[in-house]
Amino acid sequence: MSLSVGDRLEIHEVIALHGHLCDAGSYDRFDEVFAPDLEVDVSDLGLRPIPAEDSSQSRLDAYIAVAHRRAPGSALAVHVTNVVVGEDGDGARAWSKGITVNQDGSVASFTYEDQFVRTTRGWRIRHRKVSPRREPGGGVEPLVRPA
Template identity: 45%
Template sequence: MTTPGDPVDRLALHELVARHGHLVDVGDLAGLAEVFTADVVYDVSDLGGGRLVGLASIEEAARALGDGNPVGHHVTNVVVDELTPDTARVLSKGLGVTTDGRVGSVVYEDDAVRTDEGWRIRRRVVRGRRRPLQR
């Protein structure tokens, strides 16, 4: 259910979701503070990665994965599903391209909050897409 809201906030949320891939793909893991709250819960359980809590956990997991990280994160189909003055629910699709050319598809389910620095994601659930026509 899409709710109306300030177009400036809606655009900021679209750019927030898109920024993640740009930062990760160039290895600017410290820059993830521009996307996530310090205490973010990043749930990649569906992909076998468990629940990562806090920015340091995300950085540690990315470094441990090393060359197993995708070379490209591409976000698309961004929908601001719920929007209040200080919170938002954002759904999007993601494509990850690996070094051997394989491509995987995910759904990002993000809960964002307005902070003094702007919008930040405080909770992200990443769900792998493995079968068509399935929730």
């Protein structure tokens, strides 16, 4: 599948929307960013995957519930930049840089590696891997190269 300019723009906007929704505490709108069968790999942060709390709950619903519980200690601002998008079979992949400004004034940097799927509601993230940036030169290299 070939990604159109419109596909690429929509993917960029989905990634950007995530930061705005986090900043606003609008976690109930995460269905505008993530697919219901979302998987989030936070193992590089020393965390376990987020399980559904019961069998009737989607993984996205579990992720939203965790976001609500963690909100009081969450970052003041989530910024995403340096987005690179590539084709991936019948979907897409994207790599982006995340920066958070925390309540104590500290800053954290990380990389998102996202797998996108096209849904009836548009492009959504189905799988996200979050990797912290703690040392120079150890970043994640996107698998796509400009034509």
